[in-house]
Amino acid sequence: MSEGRLFEETAAFADGCGDRLRIVSNRSDSTAEALASQLSGLGLSVPPAHILMAGEFTLQHLARQGVRRLTLCAAPLLMARARALGLDPEARDPQAVLLCRDPAQTVDTLGPLLAPVARGVPLWVSNEDVSHPDHAGRPVAETGALLAALRAIRPGLAWHCLGKPHAAMLLHAMAEAGLEPAQSVFVGDNAATDGRAAEAAGMSFIHIQRRAGK
Missing domain, CATH: 3.40.50.1000 (HAD superfamily/HAD-like)
Structure with a gap:
């Protein structure tokens, strides 16, 4: 598919x-x-x-680990799923930052995601794929492309991933x-x-x- x-x-x-x-x-x-x-x-x-x-698998993992406050970079469907799991995806004092595929992200919105990471909050990434193929085999930007942008802003960035x-x-x-x-x-x-x-x-x-x- x-x-x-x-x-x-x-x-x-x-x-x-x-x-x-x-x-x-x-x-x-x-x-x-x-x-x-x-x-x-x-x-x-x-x-x-x-x-x-x-994305959902990582949210479930974080919920099982006791995380309740989250900075979530994700599409609306994942934001709603986070709330259904009892997570606050827009917490002011997050316990974790989770990066998922979100076409709404821009060069202006990516930088602020690193602010809590700079304070020692762990960064989670749903997957590291830079792209996935469309129906004709052409590349479509994925979560890993957003991660690459964050790494360009902050070389040496560390993260966790279950994908x-x-x-x-x-x-x-x-x-x-x-x-x-x-x-x-x-x-x-x-x-x-x-x-x-x-x-x-x-x-x-x-x-x-x-x-x-x-």
């Missing part, structure tokens, strides 16, 4: 996987509930419990499914993130490579 459209072979692949299918995505501008609804509208039935999204290429979401998905790495395979289109995440989780990896426009 790319830019809201399915590739022509997606439905057959999902049908072949059946209930074994889990979606592990670095997307940080949506939620499992929203993606499940979107997929349903496209003819695919994937329960929200079978979907992990990097791919880190293994956290893959390990969580397998645990929820009651499977071991040897019983699982990860399919993805980015060897630098998907492939490395699979390797870190001890899984086999199938790399999907598309020609532009295919």
